[in-house]
Amino acid sequence: MHPAPSVILFSTLSGLGFGFLAFLGWGAVQPSGWGAFFLWGLGYGLAVAGLMASTFHLGNPKNALKAFSQWRTSWLSREAWASVATLVLLAPAALAGIFGLGLPAVVGQVGGALALLTVGTTAMIYAQIRAVPRWHHWLTPVMFLAFALAGGAMLSDQTWAPMALLALGAVLLAVWRVGDGAFAKAGESLGTATGLGGLGVPSVLDPAHTAGSYLKREMIFVVGRKHAAKLRRIALALAALAPALVLLLPLGPWAIALAAVLHLAGALAARWLFFAEAEHVVGLYYGARG
């Protein structure tokens, strides 16, 4: 699949933002005054920046409001609702923190749960797609939630954050291991795609078109897979291992900032791979696999 920068930025930034907002909502950190303004601002900033980035890949964004209408079947529509509900529900919690007002803790707790639900709906947009076998697995939402939880724990300075980051590394390894066998396991081939498998072994004689097309650009992306192994090591090191180590250094808030920068770079690499390595079954018609 084509790794569109806007989608990679969106899902990475908003995932981290909503993860952090969850911890703020649950009261895992309880900043006040300017500190609260800065931390809530960071959470909201990441989440909203991500949502804004997501509109850049729309071909026709003037209809964007209509995306709230089909929540009964569409995970993308559910994501729209969940994200807006989270941002609205957590607003009083943020204001209460900044201005030192009393607010029942349950508001933040529900908002925090909604933040994680939002990340889950983002993941389901990909996990629901059967035509991309690498994504169509329960590990996809697990990975998105692991990123949100580890990132949120890191930004909110939880003592167990290094463990969460290492757990994220383990999830990444599992995702790659399962994902590498997913296409073969789905059992589709040029034989099933054309139905000619019963006749013999089909292969591409001539391409349907020699020029480029939306399908080839969007679904049959192959350029980046060459460096996949290297990028996996980079993603694992930067997203999980390095920030876990940095958090143990006695640098105070600077350790969190440095860990966050490293983690974000690794998360972007991992998310780029999530798209670039995903193969769509339509590629079979073009001889992309067997």
Added chain:
Amino acid sequence: MTLLPGATEKLLGLVIDLDTCVGCQACVTACKGWNDAGIGLSDQDPYGADPSGTFLNRVHSYQVAVPDGPAQVVTFPRSCLHCEVAPCVTVCPTGASYKRAEDGIVLVNEDACIGCGLCAWACPYGAREMDAAQGVMKKCTLCVDRIYNDHLPEADREPACVRTCPTNARHFGDLADPESPVSRLVAERGGYDLMPGMGTRPTNKYLPPRTKGPGNASPLAPLLDVQAHGIAGWLDRMLGKI
């Protein structure tokens, strides 16, 4: 409305005969021509160095290595299959993508499309292409603006690809009616679904190429086994011994 209508009264669709298709691309051209005039199917840099464009129907060609038989070339038209369980419909966030309850045709309401591309991702068959100029999703409409069009002569009230096919490899009809000509074709010829494992239950069916007889030996084959006689034969034996 992205909830699937469930069982529809009719299942309008195509039956494509891979035995008679010759890969002439007339269906591709007719489709492009009709729908460009209707919904618009843009091209980018069509006469330049890097041409690209939106098509609702494309014809591939494959070679099939047949065990115990001559290899076969199969030309293969690919377009929307108007699936009963259309994954492109349910993923749509705006309701632009929908399946008609009356005849099962899957359509895009371009006025509601945001061009997110998720429906194209959800389709296993590559049936949807985003129009780069309009920023909205395009797909086969089964020529819904022809098949019900009273202003056209009756013979033209079928999809442009079917109307134009010079070998009658494309057939249009109601696949929900077991007595319809298309349903009988499917039954007689063993029509099948593409990628049934994807769980989409396509309406369109493909008829397999008929199995060819054993390959005829080449008329030149006897000449391949040359036996030398006389002096040439003696030379052949002597030189073989050295």
